[in-house]
Amino acid sequence: xxxxxxxxxxxxxxxxxxxxxxxxxxxxxxxxxxxxxxxxxxxxxxxxxxxxxxxxxxxxxxxxxxxxxxxxxxxxxxxxxxxxxxxxxxxxxxxxxxxxxxxxxxxxxxx
Amino acid sequence: xxxxxxxxxxxxxxxxxxxxxxxxxxxxxxxxxxxxxxxxxxxxxxxxxxxxxxxxxxxxxxxxxxxxxxxxxxxxxxxxxxxxxxxxxxxxxxxxxxxxxxxxxxxxxxxxxxxx
Numbered sequence: 484x485x486x487x488x489x490x491x492x493x494x495x496x497x498x499x500x501x502x503x504x505x506x507x508x509x510x511x512x513x514x515x516x517x518x519x520x521x522x523x524x525x526x527x528x529x530x531x532x533x534x535x536x537x538x539x540x541x542x543x544x545x546x547x548x549x550x551x552x553x554x555x556x557x558x559x560x561x562x563x564x565x566x567x568x569x570x571x572x573x574x575x576x577x578x579x580x581x582x583x584x585x586x587x588x589x590x591x592x593x594x
Numbered sequence: 595x596x597x598x599x600x601x602x603x604x605x606x607x608x609x610x611x612x613x614x615x616x617x618x619x620x621x622x623x624x625x626x627x628x629x630x631x632x633x634x635x636x637x638x639x640x641x642x643x644x645x646x647x648x649x650x651x652x653x654x655x656x657x658x659x660x661x662x663x664x665x666x667x668x669x670x671x672x673x674x675x676x677x678x679x680x681x682x683x684x685x686x687x688x689x690x691x692x693x694x695x696x697x698x699x700x701x702x703x704x705x706x707x708x709x710x
Contacts (some may be wrong), residue, residue, distance in 0.1 A: 517699065526598075526684055526701035527637075574638070580625075580644065581652050584637040 485510045487575055489585035496592055499574040504588045506573035511551045518547050518558050519572045521587070527572065531558070563592045596621045598683050599700040600702035607709055613702055615670045615705050617685030623700075625688045628660065629651065630681040631704075637684070643668055675709040682706050 486509045496502060515534045521525040531540045531547040533556070539548040542543040546559040560567060574589070577583070598619045607613055619626065627642035629652075639652030643662040657679055660672040668687075672679060685702040 498701070519699075519701075524704070526703045527686075527699075529698045532698055574637075580642055580650070581639045585633070586636040 485513075485575060485577055485583040487573060487583050489571075489573060491578040491588060492586070493589040494576060494591070496563060496590075498565060498592055498594050500563050500592075502563050502590070504558040504560070504571050504590070506556040506558070506585055508554045508556075508575050508583070509515050510577065511554050513551065513575045513577050515576045516547075516549055516556050517574050517576070517582075518545075518556075519574065521570045521572060523569075528572075563590075565592050565594055569579050598685055598687055598700050598702040600683075600705050602705060603703060604634065604706050605708070607707070607710055609676055610674050613672050613675060615672075615683060615685075616694075616708070617668045617702060618666050619668075619685075619687040619700065620702060620706065621687065621689065622665065623687035623689050626662070627686050628658070628668070628670050629684045630654065630679075631684060632681050635676060638652065640670070640683075650660070675707075677709050680709050691701065 490505045490506045515535045517532045521527045531550045533540050544561040549556045568591050570589045572587040574582045574584045601616045613627045621641040625643045629637045631637045638654045640658050641660040644663050649660050683705045686699050688699045691699045691707050
Protein backbone atom coordinates (compact mmCIF):
# COMPACT_ATOMS: atom_id res chain seq x y z
CA UNK A 484 0.00 0.00 0.00
CA UNK A 485 1.23 3.47 -0.89
CA UNK A 486 2.63 5.51 1.99
CA UNK A 487 3.47 9.19 1.78
CA UNK A 488 5.82 10.86 4.24
CA UNK A 489 6.46 14.57 4.59
CA UNK A 490 9.54 15.94 6.29
CA UNK A 491 9.82 18.08 8.30
CA UNK A 492 6.51 17.97 10.15
CA UNK A 493 6.95 21.58 11.22
CA UNK A 494 9.18 24.43 10.17
CA UNK A 495 9.65 27.96 11.47
CA UNK A 496 11.79 30.39 9.48
CA UNK A 497 12.42 34.11 9.23
CA UNK A 498 10.95 36.00 6.31
CA UNK A 499 13.05 35.98 3.15
CA UNK A 500 14.48 32.48 3.45
CA UNK A 501 14.32 29.98 0.61
CA UNK A 502 12.64 26.78 1.76
CA UNK A 503 12.52 23.14 0.70
CA UNK A 504 9.68 20.88 1.78
CA UNK A 505 10.05 17.18 1.17
CA UNK A 506 7.59 14.47 0.21
CA UNK A 507 8.51 10.82 -0.23
CA UNK A 508 6.38 7.90 -1.38
CA UNK A 509 6.95 4.16 -1.20
CA UNK A 510 5.44 3.01 -4.51
CA UNK A 511 7.02 4.69 -7.52
CA UNK A 512 4.21 3.59 -9.85
CA UNK A 513 2.35 6.87 -9.54
CA UNK A 514 0.36 8.76 -12.15
CA UNK A 515 0.83 12.20 -10.67
CA UNK A 516 1.56 14.20 -7.54
CA UNK A 517 -0.13 17.34 -6.29
CA UNK A 518 0.96 19.88 -3.69
CA UNK A 519 -1.71 21.64 -1.63
CA UNK A 520 -1.84 24.45 0.86
CA UNK A 521 -4.20 24.36 3.85
CA UNK A 522 -4.88 27.41 5.98
CA UNK A 523 -6.26 26.93 9.51
CA UNK A 524 -9.96 26.16 9.48
CA UNK A 525 -10.10 26.11 5.70
CA UNK A 526 -10.05 23.69 2.83
CA UNK A 527 -7.14 22.73 0.64
CA UNK A 528 -5.95 24.81 -2.26
CA UNK A 529 -4.09 23.15 -5.09
CA UNK A 530 -0.68 24.71 -5.70
CA UNK A 531 1.04 22.54 -8.29
CA UNK A 532 0.22 19.34 -10.13
CA UNK A 533 3.00 17.22 -11.64
CA UNK A 534 2.18 14.39 -14.02
CA UNK A 535 4.36 11.27 -13.88
CA UNK A 536 6.02 12.19 -17.19
CA UNK A 537 7.08 15.60 -15.89
CA UNK A 538 10.09 16.52 -13.77
CA UNK A 539 8.93 19.82 -12.37
CA UNK A 540 6.29 22.52 -12.33
CA UNK A 541 6.60 26.18 -11.44
CA UNK A 542 4.12 28.80 -10.30
CA UNK A 543 5.44 32.17 -9.17
CA UNK A 544 7.76 31.63 -6.20
CA UNK A 545 6.90 27.95 -6.02
CA UNK A 546 8.70 25.13 -7.78
CA UNK A 547 7.89 21.46 -7.37
CA UNK A 548 10.08 18.66 -8.63
CA UNK A 549 9.37 14.97 -9.02
CA UNK A 550 11.80 12.05 -9.07
CA UNK A 551 9.71 8.93 -9.51
CA UNK A 552 12.61 6.51 -9.41
CA UNK A 553 13.68 7.63 -5.96
CA UNK A 554 10.12 8.21 -4.74
CA UNK A 555 10.61 11.88 -3.92
CA UNK A 556 9.16 15.27 -4.56
CA UNK A 557 10.27 18.63 -3.24
CA UNK A 558 8.43 21.92 -3.00
CA UNK A 559 10.75 24.88 -3.18
CA UNK A 560 9.48 28.23 -1.88
CA UNK A 561 11.63 31.21 -2.82
CA UNK A 562 11.90 34.32 -0.68
CA UNK A 563 9.35 33.20 1.89
CA UNK A 564 6.77 35.66 3.25
CA UNK A 565 4.55 35.63 6.35
CA UNK A 566 1.60 35.01 4.04
CA UNK A 567 3.16 31.65 3.14
CA UNK A 568 2.43 30.40 6.66
CA UNK A 569 0.16 27.37 6.31
CA UNK A 570 0.25 23.59 6.21
CA UNK A 571 1.55 22.11 2.96
CA UNK A 572 0.33 18.69 1.90
CA UNK A 573 1.40 16.45 -0.90
CA UNK A 574 -0.79 13.76 -2.42
CA UNK A 575 0.02 11.04 -4.93
CA UNK A 576 -2.32 9.43 -7.41
CA UNK A 577 -1.79 5.88 -8.55
CA UNK A 578 -3.66 3.23 -10.47
CA UNK A 579 -6.76 3.45 -8.30
CA UNK A 580 -8.85 6.58 -8.04
CA UNK A 581 -7.99 6.99 -4.37
CA UNK A 582 -5.18 9.47 -3.71
CA UNK A 583 -2.79 9.06 -0.79
CA UNK A 584 -2.01 12.14 1.24
CA UNK A 585 0.95 12.93 3.42
CA UNK A 586 0.36 14.36 6.89
CA UNK A 587 1.72 17.75 5.91
CA UNK A 588 4.41 20.22 6.87
CA UNK A 589 3.28 23.07 9.10
CA UNK A 590 5.15 26.21 8.05
CA UNK A 591 5.48 29.44 9.99
CA UNK A 592 7.25 32.38 8.40
CA UNK A 593 7.86 35.12 10.94
CA UNK A 594 8.56 38.74 10.07
CA UNK B 595 -16.54 32.06 -9.04
CA UNK B 596 -15.53 28.41 -9.15
CA UNK B 597 -16.27 26.81 -5.84
CA UNK B 598 -17.21 23.75 -3.83
CA UNK B 599 -19.77 24.53 -1.14
CA UNK B 600 -20.31 22.37 1.93
CA UNK B 601 -23.02 22.73 4.52
CA UNK B 602 -23.12 22.93 7.42
CA UNK B 603 -19.67 24.19 8.42
CA UNK B 604 -20.09 23.05 12.01
CA UNK B 605 -22.37 20.38 13.43
CA UNK B 606 -22.78 18.86 16.85
CA UNK B 607 -25.07 15.86 17.02
CA UNK B 608 -25.90 12.89 19.21
CA UNK B 609 -25.06 9.26 18.62
CA UNK B 610 -27.50 7.55 16.30
CA UNK B 611 -29.21 10.61 14.87
CA UNK B 612 -29.06 10.49 11.08
CA UNK B 613 -27.43 13.45 9.38
CA UNK B 614 -26.52 14.65 5.92
CA UNK B 615 -23.67 16.93 4.91
CA UNK B 616 -24.28 18.55 1.55
CA UNK B 617 -21.69 19.29 -1.11
CA UNK B 618 -22.27 21.23 -4.30
CA UNK B 619 -19.90 22.35 -7.05
CA UNK B 620 -20.51 24.86 -9.84
CA UNK B 621 -17.76 23.78 -12.25
CA UNK B 622 -19.53 20.90 -14.02
CA UNK B 623 -16.91 18.50 -12.65
CA UNK B 624 -17.39 14.78 -13.18
CA UNK B 625 -15.28 13.59 -10.24
CA UNK B 626 -16.30 14.30 -6.65
CA UNK B 627 -15.09 12.80 -3.41
CA UNK B 628 -15.32 12.97 0.37
CA UNK B 629 -12.45 12.95 2.87
CA UNK B 630 -12.05 13.01 6.59
CA UNK B 631 -9.09 14.65 8.26
CA UNK B 632 -7.96 13.49 11.69
CA UNK B 633 -4.92 14.58 13.72
CA UNK B 634 -2.00 12.25 13.15
CA UNK B 635 -3.79 10.38 10.36
CA UNK B 636 -4.00 12.97 7.62
CA UNK B 637 -6.64 13.02 4.92
CA UNK B 638 -8.36 9.78 4.05
CA UNK B 639 -10.86 9.26 1.27
CA UNK B 640 -14.33 8.02 2.27
CA UNK B 641 -16.16 7.71 -1.06
CA UNK B 642 -15.76 8.99 -4.56
CA UNK B 643 -17.95 9.39 -7.61
CA UNK B 644 -16.78 9.43 -11.20
CA UNK B 645 -20.07 10.70 -12.55
CA UNK B 646 -23.83 10.70 -11.98
CA UNK B 647 -25.02 7.42 -10.47
CA UNK B 648 -21.43 6.10 -10.27
CA UNK B 649 -19.98 5.87 -6.76
CA UNK B 650 -17.32 3.73 -5.12
CA UNK B 651 -15.66 3.20 -1.77
CA UNK B 652 -12.51 4.94 -0.71
CA UNK B 653 -10.20 3.91 2.11
CA UNK B 654 -12.61 4.42 5.03
CA UNK B 655 -16.23 3.95 3.84
CA UNK B 656 -17.64 2.17 6.91
CA UNK B 657 -20.53 4.07 8.50
CA UNK B 658 -21.06 6.39 5.55
CA UNK B 659 -23.28 6.53 2.48
CA UNK B 660 -23.27 8.78 -0.54
CA UNK B 661 -25.43 9.43 -3.57
CA UNK B 662 -24.88 11.18 -6.90
CA UNK B 663 -28.22 11.90 -8.48
CA UNK B 664 -27.11 15.15 -10.06
CA UNK B 665 -23.71 16.11 -11.36
CA UNK B 666 -23.33 19.13 -9.09
CA UNK B 667 -24.32 17.50 -5.77
CA UNK B 668 -22.66 14.78 -3.73
CA UNK B 669 -24.14 14.51 -0.22
CA UNK B 670 -22.51 12.50 2.57
CA UNK B 671 -24.95 10.60 4.76
CA UNK B 672 -24.28 9.22 8.24
CA UNK B 673 -27.19 6.91 8.99
CA UNK B 674 -26.25 6.28 12.62
CA UNK B 675 -23.35 8.52 13.65
CA UNK B 676 -20.97 7.37 16.35
CA UNK B 677 -18.34 9.30 18.34
CA UNK B 678 -15.51 7.81 16.23
CA UNK B 679 -16.93 9.75 13.28
CA UNK B 680 -16.08 13.02 14.97
CA UNK B 681 -13.77 14.62 12.44
CA UNK B 682 -13.20 17.37 9.89
CA UNK B 683 -14.81 16.47 6.58
CA UNK B 684 -13.95 17.79 3.14
CA UNK B 685 -15.65 17.47 -0.20
CA UNK B 686 -13.58 17.85 -3.37
CA UNK B 687 -14.14 17.89 -7.10
CA UNK B 688 -12.07 17.84 -10.27
CA UNK B 689 -12.74 18.10 -13.93
CA UNK B 690 -11.89 14.66 -15.24
CA UNK B 691 -13.71 11.40 -14.85
CA UNK B 692 -10.42 9.55 -14.98
CA UNK B 693 -9.50 10.42 -11.46
CA UNK B 694 -9.07 13.03 -8.82
CA UNK B 695 -5.42 13.65 -9.42
CA UNK B 696 -5.26 14.24 -13.16
CA UNK B 697 -6.24 17.86 -12.91
CA UNK B 698 -6.34 20.55 -10.28
CA UNK B 699 -8.61 19.58 -7.40
CA UNK B 700 -11.01 21.99 -5.69
CA UNK B 701 -11.91 21.52 -2.03
CA UNK B 702 -14.79 22.78 0.04
CA UNK B 703 -14.21 24.74 3.25
CA UNK B 704 -14.80 21.75 5.46
CA UNK B 705 -17.44 20.56 7.93
CA UNK B 706 -16.40 20.04 11.53
CA UNK B 707 -18.59 17.29 12.94
CA UNK B 708 -18.79 16.36 16.61
CA UNK B 709 -20.79 13.30 17.66
CA UNK B 710 -21.52 13.06 21.38
